[in-house]
Amino acid sequence: xxxxxxxxxxxxxxxxxxxxxxxxxxxxxxxxxxxxxxxxxxxxxxxxxxxxxxxxxxxxxxxxxxxxxxxxxxxxxxxx
Amino acid sequence: xxxxxxxxxxxxxxxxxxxxxxxxxxxxxxxxxxxxxxxxxxxxxxxxxxxxxxxxxxxxxxxxxxxxxxxxxxxxxxxxxxxxxxxxxxxxxxxxxxxxxxxxxxxxxxxxxxxxxxxxxxxxxxxxxxxxxxxxxxxxxxxxxxxxxxxxxxxxxxxxxxxxxxxxxxxxxxxxxxxxxxxxxxxxxxxxxxxxxxxxxxxxxxxxxxxxxxxxxxxxxxxxxxxxxxxxxxxxxxxxxxxxxxxxxxxxxxxxxxxxxxxxxxxxxxxxxxxxxxxxxxxxxxxxxxxxxxxxxxxxxxxxxxxxxxxxxxxxxxxxxxxxxxxxxxxxxxxxxxxxxxxxxxxxxxxxxxxxxxxxxxxxxxxxxxxxxxxxxxxxxxxxxxxxxxxxxxxxxxxxxxxxxxxxxxxxxxxxxxxxxxxxxxxxxxxxxxxxxxxxxxxxxxxxxxxxxxxxxxxxxxxxxxxxxxxxxxxxxxxxxxxxxxxxxxxxxxxxxxxxxxxxxxxxxxxxxxxxxxxxxxxxxxxxxxxxxxxxxxxxxxxxxxxxxxxxxxxxxxxxxxxxxxxxxxxxxxxxxxxxxxxxxxxxxxxx
Numbered sequence: 001x002x003x004x005x006x007x008x009x010x011x012x013x014x015x016x017x018x019x020x021x022x023x024x025x026x027x028x029x030x031x032x033x034x035x036x037x038x039x040x041x042x043x044x045x046x047x048x049x050x051x052x053x054x055x056x057x058x059x060x061x062x063x064x065x066x067x068x069x070x071x072x073x074x075x076x077x078x079x080x
Numbered sequence: 081x082x083x084x085x086x087x088x089x090x091x092x093x094x095x096x097x098x099x100x101x102x103x104x105x106x107x108x109x110x111x112x113x114x115x116x117x118x119x120x121x122x123x124x125x126x127x128x129x130x131x132x133x134x135x136x137x138x139x140x141x142x143x144x145x146x147x148x149x150x151x152x153x154x155x156x157x158x159x160x161x162x163x164x165x166x167x168x169x170x171x172x173x174x175x176x177x178x179x180x181x182x183x184x185x186x187x188x189x190x191x192x193x194x195x196x197x198x199x200x201x202x203x204x205x206x207x208x209x210x211x212x213x214x215x216x217x218x219x220x221x222x223x224x225x226x227x228x229x230x231x232x233x234x235x236x237x238x239x240x241x242x243x244x245x246x247x248x249x250x251x252x253x254x255x256x257x258x259x260x261x262x263x264x265x266x267x268x269x270x271x272x273x274x275x276x277x278x279x280x281x282x283x284x285x286x287x288x289x290x291x292x293x294x295x296x297x298x299x300x301x302x303x304x305x306x307x308x309x310x311x312x313x314x315x316x317x318x319x320x321x322x323x324x325x326x327x328x329x330x331x332x333x334x335x336x337x338x339x340x341x342x343x344x345x346x347x348x349x350x351x352x353x354x355x356x357x358x359x360x361x362x363x364x365x366x367x368x369x370x371x372x373x374x375x376x377x378x379x380x381x382x383x384x385x386x387x388x389x390x391x392x393x394x395x396x397x398x399x400x401x402x403x404x405x406x407x408x409x410x411x412x413x414x415x416x417x418x419x420x421x422x423x424x425x426x427x428x429x430x431x432x433x434x435x436x437x438x439x440x441x442x443x444x445x446x447x448x449x450x451x452x453x454x455x456x457x458x459x460x461x462x463x464x465x466x467x468x469x470x471x472x473x474x475x476x477x478x479x480x481x482x483x484x485x486x487x488x489x490x491x492x493x494x495x496x497x498x499x500x501x502x503x504x505x506x507x508x509x510x511x512x513x514x515x516x517x518x519x520x521x522x523x524x525x526x527x528x529x530x531x532x533x534x535x536x537x538x539x540x541x542x543x544x545x546x547x548x549x550x551x552x553x554x555x556x557x558x559x560x561x562x563x564x565x566x567x568x569x570x571x572x573x574x575x576x577x578x579x580x581x582x583x584x585x586x587x588x589x590x591x592x593x594x595x596x597x598x599x600x601x602x603x604x605x606x607x608x609x610x611x612x613x614x615x616x617x618x619x620x621x622x623x624x625x626x627x628x629x630x631x632x633x634x635x636x637x638x639x640x641x642x643x644x645x646x647x648x649x650x651x652x653x654x655x656x657x658x659x660x661x662x663x664x665x666x667x668x669x670x671x672x
Binding site (some may be wrong): 021022023024025027028029030032040041042044045046047049052053055056057058059060061062063 | 086111153154158183184185186189191275276278279283292309313354410413414415417418421426427478516517519520521523532580
């Protein structure tokens with residue numbers, strides 16, 4: 001599903017990033033396919049704030065709708 | 081641009097070794113500048129790196145010339161900051177990599193890239209006080225062995241570890257290059273595959289040497305997330321901004337300026353300088369008018385610069401530094417993102433917009449942080465037309481506070497409406513693409529007093545240094561016009577515009593002329609007209625609207641020329657001229 005559709009507080013896995021600068025920027029920070037993230041906050045009509053490791057990243061709504069994620073149906077990750 | 085160390089000549093006389101260039105590099109918000117400051121003391125010089133407008137700070141420490149670079153996440157030259165940092169680290173002799181101890185796995189990416197340059201290098205792990213507070217355990221000796229560099233734990237804010245770092249930076253240190261790493265992305269190449277490998281290596285190192293001992297979410301993290309909660313965040317942010325506007329618009333512009341300008345400068349200093357000079361020159365002579373006349377070089381210039389502008393500028397940059405260092409500014413950008421996308425911008429544009437209330441000229445330069453040319457142009461147009469700067473902003477607040485609420489809302493509403501209209505039109509019709517918000521959020525921190533004061537002092541100093549010459553030029557021009565009666569002629573000539581179209585007294589022509597040179601001069605003139613009761617409320621509203629929208633000052637025009645080209649500069653100048661008078665005329669027809 002799209003990151004912009006994620007629920008606040010949900011645990012997710014990154015599936016795919018849109019090609020281009022964002023993909024390269026993401027890789028450097030560790031935002032790669034398979035990376036575990038947590039959706040911290042979704043501003044109505046606005047950015048999605050996610051937690052990658054212990055780094056908070058704000059992603060604009062349009063960009064979030066181009067990032068594919070998968071819900072993590074397993075146990076809670078080790079809280080970092 | 082390599083500075084070579086001169087060898088001792090065999091003939092028996094010693095050559096003094098040229099200072100070696102030590103570049104500080106690291107991610108944004110790791111406290112690089114604080115470390116730089118701790119090493120170099122107060123002496124630091126901000127210079128423009130040739131070819132760009134990104135600033136590089138240089139200072140000296142012992143046998144080294146220190147070069148502070150902009151914070152970057154990698155060296156692949158994607159944007160201006162990365163290119164500048166890349167040049168600085170390839171040019172230099174040795175590197176000091178400052179990393180954030182609380183985000184080590186993130187920072188190690190850049191560390192690995194820097195190591196692959198094969199230069200002598202040291203790593204300083206900053207924010208160790210936060211590391212302790214968050215109960216993170218770092219095995220720095222293990223990491224040091226694995227990387228092949230010396231690592232120094234430091235808390236630049238508290239001052240711990242700095243001594244050890246200083247002694248490590250001696251004349252004999254940093255001679256041997258760090259163990260070169262053949263793996264890892266070679267800097268300057270944005271190859272995703274290499275990036276991924278470097279990222280993996282950084283993660284593996286973090287796994288071995290960083291332990292998060294089951295910490296729960298720390299209070300500052302909870303607060304940071306609460307701020308971003310839409311229900312709580314928006315009123316909080318609005319409240320904060322109101323507080324700042326009130327601080328500058330009410331407390332500073334009235335209470336403080338009443339003292340500094342009204343008393344200290346306008347009375348004490350004025351009496352002193354007038355008394356002094358009038359003993360040598362006739363005050364009514366040309367020289368007298370130039371020096372101590374109403375717009376004199378020795379009267380108006382220092383009185384306004386030091387009495388009026390300085391307290392306002394210092395207050396403004398103080399607030400800005402507090403917002404930056406606390407981590408609130410990027411969160412404000414997140415909260416504003418939705419609004420800004422309506423204008424073809426993203427949340428990051430809040431930074432130049434806020435800066436514009438201090439000085440539009442400086443804000444224009446900051447538009448460089450925006451992602452695409454289209455965004456830079458939109459932000460530039462909005463800044464030039466609708467954002468009032470420094471003293472103009474404070475004086476507007478002061479005048480507006482005299483206005484009854486009805487007129488105040490008409491003024492505020494007109495400006496906001498124009499802003500929205502203009503932004504939306506530009507977003508609709510300008511070709512090109514805009515970038516989306518992608519912002520790494522620093523944790524909320526209590527700002528360090530020393531760093532805040534240092535930033536405020538430096539920015540205020542630059543403001544005065546840049547504003548001074550224009551003030552001087554304005555003063556000379558206006559004094560000459562006053563003396564030669566040129567002003568009276570201009571007033572007469574512009575009566576159809578001022579009295580006819582805008583329904584304002586003829587003297588306001590002087591106000592507009594001065595606004596062309598320096599916007600705050602025009603605002604100050606308005607303030608004195610208001611305090612002399614020369615304007616009715618509707619007239620005040622019209623005048624306020626016109627000077628807010630009025631043309632960008634000379635300094636801004638110069639930047640416009642450089643950044644956007646002569647065509648855009650002319651279009652913006654004429655556009656704001658037209659907008660100011662048209663809207664003013666409209667309001668005059670309705671209200672006066």
